[in-house]
Amino acid sequence: MDALDVARWQFGVTTVYHFLFVPLTIGLSVLVAILQTMWHRTGNERYLKLTKFYGKLFLINFAMGVVTGIVQEFQFGMNWSDYSRFVGDIFGAPLAIEALVAFFLESTFIGLWIFGWDRLPKRAHLASIWAAAIGTNLSAYFILAANSFMQNPVGYRINPDSGRAELTDFPAVLTNKVALITFPHTLAGSFLVAGSLVVAVGLWHVIRNRDSADTGAYRFATKFGSWVVLVASAAVLFTGDIQGKIMTDVQPMKMAAAEGLYTTESPASFSVLTIGSLDGSREVFALKIPYLLSYLGTGDPNGTVHGINDLQAQYATQYGAGSYTPIIPVTYWSFRFMIAFGMAAGAIALLVLWSQRKGRTPSSKWLLRAGLAMPVLPLLANSFGWIFTEMGRQPWIVFGEMLTRNGVSRSVSLAEVLTSFTAFTLIYATLAVIEVKLLLRYAKAGVPDVSEEHPIDDTHDDAERPLAFAY
Known part of the structure; x- marks a missing residue:
């Protein structure tokens, strides 16, 4: 630490x-x-x-x-x-x-x-x-x-x-x-x-x-x-x-991480439940809904959604060595x-x-x-x-x-x-x-009793009245 x-x-x-x-x-x-x-x-x-x-x-x-x-x-x-x-x-x-x-x-x-x-x-x-x-x-x-x-x-x-x-x-x-x-x-x-x-x-x-x-x-x-x-x-x-x-x-990395999507898919499925490896590098088990992630991410049921591993390689080339996951x-x-x-x-x-x-x-x-x-x-x-x-x-x-x-x-x-x-x-x-x-x-x-409260009359001058703290 x-x-x-x-x-x-x-x-x-x-x-x-x-x-x-x-x-x-x-x-x-x-x-x-x-x-x-x-x-x-x-x-x-x-x-x-x-x-x-x-x-x-x-x-x-x-x-x-x-x-x-x-x-x-x-x-x-x-x-x-x-x-x-x-x-x-x-x-x-x-x-x-x-x-x-x-x-x-x-x-x-x-x-x-x-x-x-x-x-x-x-x-x-x-x-x-x-x-x-x-x-x-x-x-x-x-x-x-x-x-x-x-x-x-x-x-x-x-x-x-x-x-x-x-x-x-x-x-x-x-x-x-x-x-x-x-x-x-x-x-x-x-x-x-x-x-x-x-x-x-x-x-x-x-x-x-x-x-x-x-x-x-x-x-x-x-x-x-x-x-x-x-x-x-x-x-x-x-x-x-x-x-x-x-x-x-x-x-795109945030969307891929939200779905546990490790590899690029087209069309991409929405993950109901995904279990990954301990090092977070691959998918072990997944329950998915076909086409839904492509629609949610791109508006097209057959759209391409980039995966974690592919984006990591892209960012390492673009920004230098290191983990971007x-x-x-x-x-x-x-x-x-x-x-x-x-x-x-x-x-x-x-x-x-x-x-x-x-x-x-x-x-x-x-x-x-x-x-x-x-x-x-x-x-x-x-x-x-x-x-x-x-x-x-x-x-x-x-x-x-x-x-x-x-x-x-x-x-x-x-x-x-x-x-x-x-x-x-x-x-x-x-x-x-x-x-x-x-x-x-x-x-x-509970609600207050307002029966004896009299809101100000807009037609009268109350300049001499002190300010009232309502609470």
């Missing part, structure tokens, strides 16, 4: 941990805005209660996401300074815009939304949550644009004197075809997470508090969340199909876990809708247990998806331009990285306990 190994583990742990909060923040911001819009248009208190209820869960998650996200950028300078030096001219541009525009947009308007319930006109207050949701989604786009450069470098040149990558075409970076499909795929995964949380909390109250006066609100929440999950599941499959074709084009079991199984957990969440959503058909009230303990597992399933799917995305790119930190081993800070010792890794892991474990306890406490508390 050396500093490189620990630095990679640290970045992997902090990234996966941070991304547990990101999809929920992205999806829930929009769902809360939709619920408030429904209240604004109908005046139905049910939607106001749900807006404040899920808005509180959104704010808890947003705060935790901000805290954990700050650490990410520090690591570029601490553990990956050579990478930062090489790609900072390009990588820094979208991240700077994300911080200066998108993050300030969302944080400013979240503040207005929190304090403006009894202060701002209703339309202005509604606009503030939509602005916050737009800012949250813009943040995701700029960060994904930066990551997509690592997957498919565009809009740059290598300075022969400094050896650095220099930005030549910023619009090309923002319109990278990997970013253009990764963004909607990530959004779909985020709505899958957010919808699952809405279902889980609503279903718990429907089954456990059957005689509550707010049962109608919870029943609506479960149906609303279930439909969000089903639509998001379809969007994940559609965007994932396009993403697979682009991945085959720009990173990722860890096959990691890419193979993370790809399948991503799909399986996402599909499981969609199946439970269908079951929840079926249980409430024709006005029925669900009561099954097994359904409740399945519903409570729903938020975890898409979170696991998202996490395995990112593990696949990043591990499948290895050994490159910037595909075709910089190997991961060349990006680590040369002045940072093993002891220093190990110390920070241990400290961050312990802190994150503590924050995880706090996050879960807060979410459970406020989720169990």
Whole structure:
């Protein structure tokens, strides 16, 4: 074990941990805005209660996401300074815009939304949550644009004197075809997470508090969340199909590793189960679906998909001697876990809708247990998806331009990285306990009583009224 190994583990742990909060923040911001819009248009208190209820869960998650996200950028300078030096001219541009525009947009308007319930006109207050949701989604786009450069470098040149990558075409970076499909795929995964949380909390109250006066609100929440999950599941499959074709084009080794495809095939079969040799060089046993991989990778059932061994030989000739093969079991199984957990969440959503058909009230303990597992399933799917995305790119930190081993800070010792890794892991474990306890406490508390709340009258001047903290 050396500093490189620990630095990679640290970045992997902090990234996966941070991304547990990101999809929920992205999806829930929009769902809360939709619920408030429904209240604004109908005046139905049910939607106001749900807006404040899920808005509180959104704010808890947003705060935790901000805290954990700050650490990410520090690591570029601490553990990956050579990478930062090489790609900072390009990588820094979208991240700077994300911080200066998108993050300030969302944080400013979240503040207005929190304090403006009894202060701002209703339309202005509604606009503030939509602005916050737009800012949250813009943040995701700029960060994904930066990551997509690592997957498919565009809009740059290598300075022969400094050896650095220099930005030549910023619009090309923002319109990278990997970013253009990764963004909607990530959004779909985020709505899958957010919808699952809405279902889980609503279903718990429907089954456990059957005689509550707010049962109608919870029943609506479960149906609303279930439909969000089903639509998001379809969007994940559609965007994932396009993403697979682009991945085959720009990173053929990643597709081959995802399928355990060792030799080039035309047509290529999709692997349901493949067992390879211990050294990862050949296939021992495989259960496959003919033609499917060719269609998924190229759009043509008879298309050619290049194999691991052939690509390894090609890259060795193109880039020099060395291994250009990722860890096959990691890419193979993370790809399948991503799909399986996402599909499981969609199946439970269908079951929840079926249980409430024709006005029925669900009561099954097994359904409740399945519903409570729903938020975890898409979170696991998202996490395995990112593990696949990043591990499948290895050994490159910037595909075709910089190997991961060349990006680590040369002045940072093993002891220093190990110390920070241990400290961050312990802190994150503590924050995880706090996050879960807060979410459970406020989720169990149920929707708030809004009967005595009086939103501001748009026709009167309330300039002397103090700001009210809504939560």
